Amino acid sequence: MTSIKDVAKAAGVSTATVSRVLANKPPIRPETRERVMAAIAQLNYRPNLVARSLRAQKSAKIGLVVSDIRNPFFTAIGRAVEDAAYEQGYSVLMCNTDENPEKEMLYLNLLHDENVSGIIFSPTHQFSLQAGDFHFDIPTVIIDRLVHNKEADMVLLDNVSAAYELTEHLLANGYRKIAGLFGDASATGQERHQGFVNALRDHGLTPFSAEFVSPRIRSGFSAATALLQNADKPDAIFTSNSMLTAGVFQAAREFKIRIPDEFALVGFDVTEWGEFVDPPITVIAQPTEEIGRTATELLFQRLSNPNRSARTMVLKGNLLKRGSSTAKR
Amino acid sequence: MTSIKDVAKAAGVSTATVSRVLANKPPIRPETRERVMAAIAQLNYRPNLVARSLRAQKSAKIGLVVSDIRNPFFTAIGRAVEDAAYEQGYSVLMCNTDENPEKEMLYLNLLHDENVSGIIFSPTHQFSLQAGDFHFDIPTVIIDRLVHNKEADMVLLDNVSAAYELTEHLLANGYRKIAGLFGDASATGQERHQGFVNALRDHGLTPFSAEFVSPRIRSGFSAATALLQNADKPDAIFTSNSMLTAGVFQAAREFKIRIPDEFALVGFDVTEWGEFVDPPITVIAQPTEEIGRTATELLFQRLSNPNRSARTMVLKGNLLKRGSSTAKR
DNA sequence: GATGATTTTGTAAACGATTACTTTCCTTGA
DNA sequence: TCAAGGAAAGTAATCGTTTACAAAATCATC
Numbered sequence: 001m002t003s004i005k006d007v008a009k010a011a012g013v014s015t016a017t018v019s020r021v022l023a024n025k026p027p028i029r030p031e032t033r034e035r036v037m038a039a040i041a042q043l044n045y046r047p048n049l050v051a052r053s054l055r056a057q058k059s060a061k062i063g064l065v066v067s068d069i070r071n072p073f074f075t076a077i078g079r080a081v082e083d084a085a086y087e088q089g090y091s092v093l094m095c096n097t098d099e100n101p102e103k104e105m106l107y108l109n110l111l112h113d114e115n116v117s118g119i120i121f122s123p124t125h126q127f128s129l130q131a132g133d134f135h136f137d138i139p140t141v142i143i144d145r146l147v148h149n150k151e152a153d154m155v156l157l158d159n160v161s162a163a164y165e166l167t168e169h170l171l172a173n174g175y176r177k178i179a180g181l182f183g184d185a186s187a188t189g190q191e192r193h194q195g196f197v198n199a200l201r202d203h204g205l206t207p208f209s210a211e212f213v214s215p216r217i218r219s220g221f222s223a224a225t226a227l228l229q230n231a232d233k234p235d236a237i238f239t240s241n242s243m244l245t246a247g248v249f250q251a252a253r254e255f256k257i258r259i260p261d262e263f264a265l266v267g268f269d270v271t272e273w274g275e276f277v278d279p280p281i282t283v284i285a286q287p288t289e290e291i292g293r294t295a296t297e298l299l300f301q302r303l304s305n306p307n308r309s310a311r312t313m314v315l316k317g318n319l320l321k322r323g324s325s326t327a328k329r
Numbered sequence: 330m331t332s333i334k335d336v337a338k339a340a341g342v343s344t345a346t347v348s349r350v351l352a353n354k355p356p357i358r359p360e361t362r363e364r365v366m367a368a369i370a371q372l373n374y375r376p377n378l379v380a381r382s383l384r385a386q387k388s389a390k391i392g393l394v395v396s397d398i399r400n401p402f403f404t405a406i407g408r409a410v411e412d413a414a415y416e417q418g419y420s421v422l423m424c425n426t427d428e429n430p431e432k433e434m435l436y437l438n439l440l441h442d443e444n445v446s447g448i449i450f451s452p453t454h455q456f457s458l459q460a461g462d463f464h465f466d467i468p469t470v471i472i473d474r475l476v477h478n479k480e481a482d483m484v485l486l487d488n489v490s491a492a493y494e495l496t497e498h499l500l501a502n503g504y505r506k507i508a509g510l511f512g513d514a515s516a517t518g519q520e521r522h523q524g525f526v527n528a529l530r531d532h533g534l535t536p537f538s539a540e541f542v543s544p545r546i547r548s549g550f551s552a553a554t555a556l557l558q559n560a561d562k563p564d565a566i567f568t569s570n571s572m573l574t575a576g577v578f579q580a581a582r583e584f585k586i587r588i589p590d591e592f593a594l595v596g597f598d599v600t601e602w603g604e605f606v607d608p609p610i611t612v613i614a615q616p617t618e619e620i621g622r623t624a625t626e627l628l629f630q631r632l633s634n635p636n637r638s639a640r641t642m643v644l645k646g647n648l649l650k651r652g653s654s655t656a657k658r
Numbered sequence: 659g660a661t662g663a664t665t666t667t668g669t670a671a672a673c674g675a676t677t678a679c680t681t682t683c684c685t686t687g688a
Numbered sequence: 689t690c691a692a693g694g695a696a697a698g699t700a701a702t703c704g705t706t707t708a709c710a711a712a713a714t715c716a717t718c
Contacts (some may be wrong), residue, residue, distance in 0.1 A: 001386075001704090003703090003704055003705085004704065004705065004706095005704080009558075012670085014667065014668045014669075015668090015669095015704090015705080015706090016667070016668060016669080016670095016706080017666090017668075018669060019705070019706055019707080020656070020667090020706095020707095023706085024706095025665095026665095026667075027664095027665055027666055027667090028667090028671070029665085029666065029667090030664080032667080035667050046438065046440060046441070046442055047442070047705075048383075048442075048444075048703085048704050048705070049439075049442040049443050049703030049705095050379055050382045050383045050388070050442075050443065050444050050703085050705090051383050051673090051703070051705040052702080052704080052705055052706080053379045053671050053673095053705090054377075054379045054383050054671075054674065054675090054705075055704080055705045055707090056379050056673085057330075057705050059379070061692080068408070069398070069404060069407060069411075070351070070405065070408050075398060075404055076399065078398060078423075079397070079398055079399050079425065080399075080651070082425055090420075091422060091424070091436075091439060091443075092423065093420060093421075093422055094407075094411070094423045094461050095420070096408065096411055099513055107420075107670075108708075110420060112377070112379050112380040113375055113377060113379075114379065114420075115378075115379050129578075173540065174552070175715090185706090186354055214711075215694085223506070236405070246601070249605065250605075250714080253607070271601065271602075272575070272600065272601060272602040273600075273601040273602035273604075273605040273606070275602075276575070276578065276579075276602040276605070276606050277605050278582070278607065285409050329465065330674090332673090332674055332675080333674065333675060333676095334674080342697070343697065343698045343699075344675080344676090344698090345676080345677075345697070345698060345699080346696085346697060346698075346701095347675095348675070348676055348677080349676095349677095349696095351675095354677095355695095355696095356695055356696055356697090357696075357697090358695085358696060358697090361696080361697080376674085376675070377673085377674050378675095379672090379674080379675090380672090380673070380674030380675040380676090380703090381672090381674080381675055381676080381702095382673080382675090383674080383675075383702095383704065383705090384675050384676050384677090384702075384703050385675085385676075385703085386703070400715090438709085451715050456662065531680085650699090
């Protein structure tokens with residue numbers, strides 16, 4: 001392992017000089033600088049980031065803590081964060097919590113111990129409940145899920161409006177008996193429920209039904225099965241996340257119930273399958289790319305200005321009207 | 330920041346003793362040990378991993394270098410690697426190369442500079458070509474793509490057999506005019522082409538056509554469009570990766586060509602959309618979970634025994650026969 | 659050419675852990 | 689009671705950087 005000492009020796013200067021050349025910190029005589037550069041090139045020297053991080057008490061790394069990277073929503077965000085970080089010369093440590101508060105705490109500690117400069121974090125429901133008491137000693141941007149904490153920046157979707165708009169779309173297309181399925185693992189489901197109920201209320205209606213279930217395909221499948229096998233069926237199903245949408249879709253196929261002829265289906269988040277199936281599914285598209293990028297930028301802003309007061313950015317979803325919810329006949 | 334010195338002072342011992350307690354390294358008098366533990370708990374002390382890593386010249390981190398984490402194949406592998414690493418107390422640094430050799434080199438260097446203990450790595454095509462000359466100074470496990478290098482362990486799919494089996498399935502179901510579309514970005518496409526050709530040859534046939542194109546949906550779409558609008562059409566299309574499969578599927582839908590009535594479609598890799606569309610797509614399922622886990626285990630084996638000679642594990646794909654390739658009528 | 663100001667470089671102390679090597683403290687046996 | 693030997697704890701060097709501070713070199717001015 002060649003270290004800065006070797007370079008210093010080879011160039012006939014002190015380690016301090018080498019360090020200054022590396023950091024491009026004047027004053028350095030051009031001549032010396034060249035001598036050092038030559039030695040670096042010749043020895044193929046690369047600075048040791050660990051040592052640098054120890055000395056500087058920080059590192060060019062940020063942590064990304066999400067529930068599961070296999071969720072396409074988080075995959076997309078992860079990618080956007082990585083790209084934005086890369087542009088600034090930072091790298092990303094990805095952590096999956098599986099909605100498990102213990103794993104979450106473990107990773108938060110790990111990131112701390114690794115001297116990461118900042119954290120982008122989608123907290124579990126349990127964390128959100130106590131977030132007010134939590135002290136973030138590392139700059140942190142919360143994404144996707146609202147928490148009440150003065151210290152952290154946030155990037156969120158306007159879930160209430162998005163759900164409202166999605167519900168209104170169903171109403172505009174003539175659907176009236178609308179059932180709602182909402183995830184129970186985060187506050188997101190509750191906000192979307194709120195928008196759903198608001199829209200119906202503003203049109204003088206009440207939900208055909210509204211259930212909170214665990215955000216998994218299986219739960220969506222069972223709930224839909226129950227709804228659709230009843231004599232009194234809904235004419236539309238509103239789902240608050242793509243797992244539930246998938247479950248409902250599978251139930252429809254299993255029981256050969258045609259969409260949208262027998263019932264309309266709408267949900268959240270762009271997925272590949274949702275575009276490829278026939279009919280494709282109407283959804284609220286979250287601007288994942290923008291969320292990831294914005295969160296990362298917010299983080300870098302805070303890194304360069306630690307005293308700036310916390311900001312919350314609320315982004316709008318984008319309604320993609322597709323075949324699963326065409327006008328009722 | 331509380332350091333080991335603070336703990337030592339609080340417990341009335343030297344830093345060496347604290348370190349020994351932490352590492353659980355006898356000899357330590359039970360009484361002292363307890364005093365130290367108490368101080369640790371009271372000060373809420375957490376060892377600084379950066380300092381530890383600098384001193385030990387290694388870290389409990391491994392790097393994962395893949396082309397794009399948004400590719401479901403790599404997402405699944407990433408998740409499996411993370412889980413396996415987590416069990417050993419390791420964390421994972423994920424890097425996307427976008428098939429770009431420069432980015433790849435940059436990340437390989439970064440991982441080196443971060444003192445990662447090992448690397449799991451899916452190399453670009455360009456890297457593979459020169460891999461023989463490359464010296465891995467960090468234990469490395471290559472996945473997905475064959476390279477010729479004595480130093481690295483490898484976990485691969487038996488692509489030739491898998492493609493052979495997939496082609497035979499088409500033949501068994503009565504298809505004869507089979508076109509092949511293969512990715513040109515890695516050796517994987519070539520191996521699958523090999524299996525494809527072998528199977529046809531062993532049945533006295535030749536490909537209806539065989540093209541190497543860039544592994545993107547768009548390429549699949551154009552290639553399929555050209556194939557299907559010709560007067561002399563294939564009765565089946567074999568694709569070597571899921572991007573191409575998607576492109577072909579979209580082309581079929583765009584031009585209202587029915588699968589499998591007008592042509593059968595088969596490919597590689599499990600995707601959500603491939604299961605959800607009607608008919609679902611016949612594919613070779615790669616054991617992603619197993620690939621990730623095996624690679625990680627191989628890495629840990631090497632970490633504990635650096636002299637062990639390099640191993641290559643070849644895993645079998647699993648043919649999932651589905652609606653897109655039912656017997657020809 | 660001496661003086662002081664300015665530019666350039668070097669010295670050495672951190673950062674927070676680990677660990678070879680010493681030192682101190684007990685036991686034990688004669 | 690003392691010596692020897694082992695157990696327990698301490699001292700200080702080390703990992704590879706960065707950076708106050710000190711020192712040296714350079715330059716301009718009179």
